[in-house]
């Protein structure tokens with residue numbers, strides 16, 4: 001049995017979830033783990049000196065729980081797939097003994113233990129203007145308070161990205177304003193290549 005873990009990271013609203021879901025649809029024996037599902041409860045997330053809740057740090061996430069879920073997949077990908085309601089399939093390009101886990105999130109490469117598990121790393125980037133625009137139409141729980149993007153989210157993105165670039169190599173940067181289909185075919189082609197190597 002072979003296992004491949006693909007990391008799809010990037011800026012908030014860069015298109016990580018969209019790309020991960022489309023990739024998952026194309027890869028029969030794949031599952032997705034999303035970092036967004038591991039945010040701590042608002043009551044335990046502290047606020048900074050400006051009163052902004054500090055959501056854009058690893059401390060705001062239950063990374064231990066996320067790692068435990070990834071550990072379950074690593075231990076038994078087939079059972080993990082079944083528990084997600086997916087049946088294992090065998091196709092010409094995807095043998096039934098090769099499993100792919102897609103891990104997506106805005107801080108996946110900043111977490112050393114998680115980053116070290118990844119076989120391939122993609123980082124979706126978009127400009128400040130595009131990001132601000134996309135984020136303004138997204139509603140989080142709790143919703144962004146006025147001034148949150150400029151006063152907290154974007155500065156934290158720059159800080160987290162600097163830290164990532166200081167410690168992580170082998171990141172493939174993708175332009176998140178490309179068409180969804182273009183992004184998908186780029187990543188899918190790479191994964192197909194990895195699957196072929198795995199089969200050899």
Ligand SMILES: Nc1ncnc2c1ncn2[C@@H]1O[C@H](COP(=O)(O)OP(=O)(O)O)[C@@H](O)[C@H]1O
Pocket residue numbers: 010011012013014015016017018019134176177178179180183
């Ligand atoms: N390639 C793309 N081009 C234009 N808009 C996109 C693209 N990918 C995603 N979006 C849009 O951007 C927003 C954020 O996408 P999402 O996948 O949820 O981002 P993330 O998971 O990185 O926060 C959504 O409104 C989505 O429809």
Ligand SMILES: O=C(O)c1ccc[n+]([C@@H]2O[C@H](COP(=O)([O-])O)[C@@H](O)[C@H]2O)c1
Pocket residue numbers: 011012013014016036039055056105106140141142153
């Ligand atoms: O999902 C949540 O519980 C949540 C609550 C508050 C804020 N968030 C925001 O979620 C962002 C990361 O998710 P994403 O999908 O935009 O990359 C990050 O910028 C946070 O500010 C997310």
